[in-house]
Each structure stands twice: as structure tokens, then as C-alpha cells.
Amino acid sequence: MAKRLGRYTLALENPVHIAGYAAVGSKMERDGPLGDRFDILNDDSYFGQKTWEKAESIMQKQACQRALDKAKMKEEDIDYIFAGDLLNQCISSSFSIRDLGIPFFGLYGACSTMSESLSLAAMTLEGHMADRCIASTSSHFCTAERQFRFPLEYGGQRPPSSTWTATAAGAVVLDNDPDSVKTSIKALTAGRIIDLGVTDQNNMGAAMAPAAADTIAHFLTDTSVKLSDIDGIFTGDLGTVGSELLYELLDRENIDIRSKHQDCGLLLYDRDKQDVHAGGSGCGCSASVLCSYLLPELEKGSMHNILFIATGALLSTTSVQQNESIPGIAHLVQLCKETKGE
């Protein structure tokens, strides 16, 4: 049975395994440092569709289907899919999953969706509510820009603190097959909403860093895991600005993660060559970095024990217009590479 550690953390007892995963991206993702690690890349940002929204749906569906292929499973083998995205009413996920016929729990966690969906899938499997689940999400630069900021044709200027929404999707198939020797989820720390009053929607990193700091500190306190036992701490999409803030906030708790920390938003793109300002963002950013880089590295054995913390900014254009500050949330998933017999 899962053990609750402290108020926020759940240590899983049964192995919840990663059975398959896939990352899908477009041109900017191909040109980034992880380009050759993606499962599917399509330089056409429309993915052959008439609109970017339909493209984003196709992208997430492709990620799910490729992840199923790699897990040697079919749609009908999956008990539940947990998914969400940034679009109003999460249409990217709904329209992807409409065609898959899998019982569906829709999520909204903004850019924290990948770790939210992994958490809920892991809890469902650990509790023996299901045998196989999918966790998936997506984002698209063009759908996000026109929904949250300006029509692309307007050519709006982006300040240096702004991030670049990844045109990417990630999907993970999870199961609880006890015989597998696979990467497994060991613990989860659920996030609470943290809002320190940041109102600049072009500085999402600053809005989300406090939530990431809160969740990381809870994990370390709840589990007594030492930083020296961890191979890497990977936040979602704090970018350069948010990462610095995260260090400062954790310094106050006497936690120094600098030597262990990397940000998915800084791994996905090459900031020297690509015009992404403070880094990548969007649900698909951390999801595709997880599926193209982190999970393969765990599988290879180059890392054994990592923390994956996707971070979300829970704002909307309406909340911004109504002068609300930007609440942040971050869910943490501890991923370990099991060795048989350990």
C-alpha cells in the first residue's frame, strides 16, 4: 500500500512502470539540442491540418499512438487516459482522445499537466484501479500565441523574460506489470497553489518558481531523501529567470539544488542559436523533454533517480485583464530506474 509521507508526499509501494513513451515536435524542436531524440518530427507546424488547433490534436494523438506502439499495446488495452492542454476547454486533448476510444479523465494543470497526469495515472495504478494508463499532453506555439497573446500576424514583440511555447507533445504509457525491469515511479509530491503576487504574464518563470520551490522543499522534507541521492532535478519550464528565482527561494530553506538542477525549458532549445528568450515553455515542453531525453537516459542507466517537476501558471487572459496575479502550481514525480532483484 502506498505510504503517505508528511502532508504532501506519497511513496508508492508497488512498481508503477513506464511501459512506453513518445515525444512529437516540429521544426524548432528539431533544431534544438534534443532534435535527434524525438520520435516524430514534422516541420509543417500545421501537421497537414487546416488549423493549428487541429495540428495540436494530431500531435498529441501521434504521441499516444507511438507510445502505445513502443509499449506493444493497443488503445483497447488502456483502462484510462489522463490528459490536458493549454487551449480553452482543453480541446487539443479532447479531440485527440475522441478518436482513441479510451475512458478519459480531462485535466487542467497548465504547463504542470505532464506531472499531474503522471501522478494521477500512478495513483490509479498503485491503488489497483487499473492495469494500464496513459498520461499525455501537448502545446503549440501558434495556438498558444494567438490565444494568450497576439495573433501571429501582428508580430508582437516579446520581452526577454518571456518564454517560447513548445510545439510538442509527450505521452507515457504506465502499467504495474510486476515482472518488468523498467523505469518506475517511486514517489509523488502533489502541488498546492502558490501565488506570491506576480502579475507580469511575460514572466511566467517568476510566477511558477515559488510553486516549484514549495513542492521541492516538501518532497525533501517529507521523504528525507538527500540531494546527494538524486541524479537530477528537472523543472518544467521556469526558464532562466524562473530558475534563478527558484534557487533564491530554496536558499531560504537552506536547500541548494544548483548542482543538480536543470530546466526542461532550457534543455529543449539552444538559446544561443534559437530566439526563445528565457527558454521553452508550454505543456509540451516538459512532456517532450521527459519523453525524448529523461526517460531514455533512465532506461540507458545514465541516470537512476530523478525528480521531474512540471510547473504551471494558472492564469487566463480574463484573469490578467481583471488584474489578478498569477497563481502557480508544481507537481513532483520521482522516477527511478529499477534493477531486477534490487
Add this chain to the structure above:
Amino acid sequence: MAKRLGRYTLALENPVHIAGYAAVGSKMERDGPLGDRFDILNDDSYFGQKTWEKAESIMQKQACQRALDKAKMKEEDIDYIFAGDLLNQCISSSFSIRDLGIPFFGLYGACSTMSESLSLAAMTLEGHMADRCIASTSSHFCTAERQFRFPLEYGGQRPPSSTWTATAAGAVVLDNDPDSVKTSIKALTAGRIIDLGVTDQNNMGAAMAPAAADTIAHFLTDTSVKLSDIDGIFTGDLGTVGSELLYELLDRENIDIRSKHQDCGLLLYDRDKQDVHAGGSGCGCSASVLCSYLLPELEKGSMHNILFIATGALLSTTSVQQNESIPGIAHLVQLCKETKGE
């Protein structure tokens, strides 16, 4: 341990109890047939706030706090809250829950959110991932109209098949206290997305009826429960048009639910006296009917075994403008009044 019945249904083994619940509404809800059953009613649709969006947040927070009071619990007793709403990026839920400090899993299930949140909370408790959870949601006529249809000032005409978005919220506190003699959740049937090609966004009932039919048929097949054992089947917000369609679709499966079925959208308002056209709708409609009428009746013992099926239409203004059809989803929760020693 929970038992999977068929592909879609989960029979819970441990009692997941309803420890507390509350319904909040505004003037239209007060004037409806359930008006005197609501916990909190505020004739001011702004709930003392500057905007309707902020009002909706307050409403959902009040529902959570009152449900906690009735369960004799405090925010810090709750392990997880599962919540969502109709607003873009679910800001109503995020801003409510920001002030509660409870670890939060954000959901998007459109008007199916109440049964989605109950399902996930019940699965979490059944799997011993938590001891106490909240499931909550809200909707607001004025925030929904201006987001999905027209600014209220425009005075748009609504066709007879359209429904009236409830200005209401509902929250349920769940626990797995084994000694309680309370209403409990006995089974869950998760919905899959069903889309029969309905494109009329003023006829949501028709878009959601196929999903409701699919889920109800799955429950009856998976569990072998007989209709005669059920005291009532309560769908979310199909209204008059959707309810008729539901009967026709289930007729094809040789299932006749007419004598057992009621729709929350038709229970909340008096269509003869209130100008709601085909009935009530919105996440808050089924949530407030559950918390003001269904759960109290189970508690009193006037009903013992009911099916609650909130239904959601997974469209957005963008998907409508892009000529997409409207996918529907419906999650089913079987609620039973336990008698001690049974």
C-alpha cells in the same frame, strides 16, 4: 481491493463515504424548486465582487468551506482537492483553491466535472492514496454567456433547445472512515468521448446524450445491476431535448430508463415559471442538484441506490468556429445509502 467489471466499471470494495457537502446558488436557483434546499444563496450575482469571474471563484470557495464545516473538518485535514469549471484555463477553481492551501488536481470535464471529480476522489480514497478529499465545481450564467456566447449587454436571443447555465457551485467532502454510516460511492463507470457529429452549440443536450447513453449502457452491462434495483438515474444537464434523445438511444439497446430517469437540468429550475428554455446546464447545475437534493434524500433514506451521471460537452468557441462537431463525455457514480451492519 476495487474490482474491475468489464472495460468501463470499477466496483469499490471499501466504503468511500460522503462526509459533507454543500450547494451554493444565486437568485434563479433560489426561485427554482430546490431553492429552499441550498446551503448558501446570494441574490447578488456578483457575490460582492467586482466581476462575475471573481464571483464564481467565491461561490466555489464558499461551497468547499461549507462542505468542510458540515463534515466537521478543516482545510488542513484534506489530502487532495479535485476541481474544475467551464472558464478558460479553469480560473474559477484555481482562484478558489488558491486560498485553501490544499494540494490540488485541476480537472477539465466541462459539465461532467462533478462526476469526474467524485470519481477521481473515490479512486484515490479506495486505493488508500488519501484519507480525505474534496470534489468541487462551479458555473456562472454571466461568465459562461460572455465567454461562450455573447456579452450579456448584447441581449442575444436563445433558441428553445438552448439551456440556462446555472449560477451555482457544489462541493463534496469524501473520506474512507470505516465506522461511518453515511452515503457511500459503490461503483464508477468512466466515460469515453462520444461524438455523433452534432454541431449545434445551442443544442448541448443532443451533443451529450450519446455519451450519457454509452456510459449508462456500460454500467448496466458491466455490473448486471437491474434497473429495478435503482431508485433513480440522474443525468447532468441534458434538458428536455437531450433527455428524449437519451431514451431513444437506450431504446436501441433495449434499455428503458424512462420511469427511473430525471435530469438535473430539469430539477433545478421550474420551466413553466422560469425562462430557462430546455433546462439548466453548467458544471454547477448537476453539482448543486447533487448537493442540495440527491445527497440529502439519500441521507434521509428516501432513496437508497442512485446513479449520478454528469455530462459534458467538450467544445470551445474555437472548435465551433473551426466547424468541429461537439464531443460529449459522461462519467457515472453509483451512490448508495449504507445501513450499518448490512
